[in-house]
Amino acid sequence: MTARELTESRRTRTTRRLLQDALVELLAERPLNKISIKELCIRADVNRSTFYAHYTSLDDLLRDIEDNTISWVSGALDQLLAQPDTAGIEHVIASICQYIADNRSHLQVLMSPKADLGFQQQLLGLIYSRRSVAEQLQSQSTTDPAEAEMRVRFAVSGSIGLLQYWLATDLEAPAETIARTICTMTLPATT
Structure with a gap:
């Protein structure tokens, strides 16, 4: 070049x-x-x-912003899947929270009720399509498939809801606190 x-x-x-x-x-x-x-x-x-x-249009520009975010989330999910243990998963979740803090203005709009709800559905669809993420998050919690699915839905929806709340409060809590809360609430307890 x-x-x-x-x-x-x-x-x-x-x-x-x-x-x-x-x-x-x-x-x-x-x-x-x-x-x-x-x-x-x-x-x-x-x-x-x-x-x-x-x-070509404002919609095209908004799609570019959304596509960049979806691409980053997809990469973060790939990193999450590559983690062999809970410590690695916690590290990736912390980096996701830091990314949100670093890109707060864009994400505050994208994750708010003002934004295109299609983007938020696309984001959830991306997360749910990665069954191995869900399996990794809940693998030790239960052997009942129906209960495991409910736990996954709760973990993903709860995490997204917490991130939306965090963005709506203009990131009052530190990224580390949000990451720790997500990990505590979604990862199976290790003994």
């Missing part, structure tokens, strides 16, 4: 990030259907042609 290609790539990433951040700021104020491309461009300090060089 040439120096120019690296610079263009960096410039492209920077421009996309400016547009994403501006959309998130506007979504915190009002729904997507009340936001215009013109005001987004003003907020991001880019012109309309720059916007259209990267995205």
